Amino acid sequence: MTKDIKVAIIGVGGVGKAFIGQLANFIKKNSSTVSVSAVYIARSTAALISKDFSPLPLTAFASEELDAAGTAPLSVPDLIQFLKESGSETILIDNTSSIELANTYPDFLKAGINIATPNKKGFSSEEKLWNDIFAAAGNNGGGGGYVFHEATVGAGLPVISTIKDLVDTGDEVTKVEGVFSGTMSFLFNEFAPISSNGPVRAFSDVVKIAKDAGYTEPDPRDDLNGLDVARKLTILARLCGLDIDSPTSFPVQSLIPKPLESASTSQEFMEGLPNFDSDIGLLAENAQKEGKVIRFVGSIDVLSKAVKVGLEKFDISHPIAGLKGSDNIIAFYTKRYGDRALIVQGAGAGAEVTAMGVLSDVIKIINRIK
Template identity: 35%
Template sequence: MTTVNLAIFGIGNVGSILIDQVQDIKQRLLDEQGLDLRIPVITNSALAYFTDDTNKNWQTDFKKSSVNYDILDVIKYFKSQQLKNAIAVDVTASKTLVDNYELLIEKGFHIISANKIANTLSQDYYNRLRRALKEKGKRYLYETNVGAGLPIVETVKNLYQSGENVTKIRGVFSGSLSYIFNTFSEAEKPFNDILNTALLDGLTEPDPRDDLSGKDVARKLLILARELGIKHELNEIKVASLVPEELGGETTLEQFKERSYELNSIFENKKKSQSPDTVLRYIGELDDLNKTLEVRLTSVPKSSPLGQLKGTDNLFEIYSESYDKQPLVIQGAGAGKSVTARGVLSDIIKLAQSLK
């Protein structure tokens, strides 16, 4: 039997479900794979709960018994309890925690992360982190950084590592923008009506301009590019933001919401000016031949896989030597707390199996 000890940082949407999912499959993992997955530490930004293993009542235990902490307390606890096979699981969106990755690796932790920050800082940091992992013989898995639970990072990495020449990756990388343009292309509705529905349904960030700016798509594109050994910085990606200048910058969220009708004519004109049988999609595109990374709104044939996209699905087309005319296509829910937690858990099990 192999015991694996998780320190779970972040108990928000994804972290909470992840802890529940671990409880649900605990016995099966033990019976079928001889893996004892334990969670001796769970934290939010200020408080940590230390135990020998969490159980199904972890929320109550956390409320009752959590204490103020810093990262050194977690490290010391693992050391004092002699907890082997330590994995730090980052289900936060915190830069502070990322700043501690190198320390965690130094102190013997593997890292699993849903947090995109570490992979989108400078190329220097990216290389340094990988050097630290190599030196310490530790692993870092982050499948959910792109496409939530979809197996996109692993697929791109496998193609690259097996010597396949990936020439292009193109797709819809954002669930909220997928929903907005899939709906806008089908329905005769003003753009801001669709945007408001997406906001009310929790599909966009609280400030929808965070989605419309294209920055999140750019981050995901950079993560995939770096898997292919392409050295690039976030600010070198060409991003066509969907937020007009007059609605960005100084404009408050309230003002943006009030004036969001100003977006209607912009997108209606784009819709009308494209050729028939095409639809608008907001895509990320990596072109290895031309060495470009680009995020932009484009028209695609209605009959193409991208043109057929529905709901909030993500879709990734990967072109390579072997997938030359017809791309390898990965499609499905690219966001959502349950699928993301499942993706993190899948990384945890993969790593745990390698520790046996």
């Protein structure tokens, strides 16, 4: 018997477009065993709605195409009711970074609607939301929909699933450490490469290179403040069983010079950044004299319940020092693995690999639907 699945896709930016393309290929290859139909595709200002629940064409929708559709997005209560009226199993795909939408996850789950998302906000904000989501979800045998969020940490890398497997099988995770941001990985691999013995580059020049190449957010302060890494650490720490109130409840080192925190625009920030190159440059020079490099990392010491994000020095032989490009590396230290960490490494950013992580969650949900 062919499974009948209806999906609602919210967010058609880079990740959303990549997801739609990958979902179309999945549907084509698996049409004999599962019927997956997109019946709602939306961005913040417009939506395509299949009122008779027939499949919407899965093309790489541009924002302009959705705006031209001329239909306002449904409110959350109306979207929940619409999906319930389909008479099928349903999945919400949230490809946004909206905390407002994440706050409604418990409502979707209680209604039996499954969720797959790369949105970190729902799992890294106040601990109450985390608890409400999983209290409503069916992941642990409850009556609600399933929720999976592999791509909230490491994009398509198997980070969430790895730590869950470790914990669920009874292993004791003692420490998690790594480079969790593709942006920060690129910045420091360029700024302090292990092969360099010459003068340290100007950090502002490297930030400009990363910004021009599209590695940073439009305002690089959104990367340099460390909050993105803190959100990922919050998720992993909670999966390890730690009670973390929020991403601001533990030490997070910001690389934004204090006088530039109030810069009114990204351009003003970039223009002022060269004035502070000497501060971080001195750190890199001192590390170089010790035969080390600096990297922006996050760590969780489960035994002492200590979580922190910031710059650390590493010997050039350390796996974290030897990263290339925008790769992520996450090391899991556990009782079973002993002194030799279990390491997950690879591309931890990018639309295609993030979309792959979301699609893998969709497949997990489909496989669990009876």
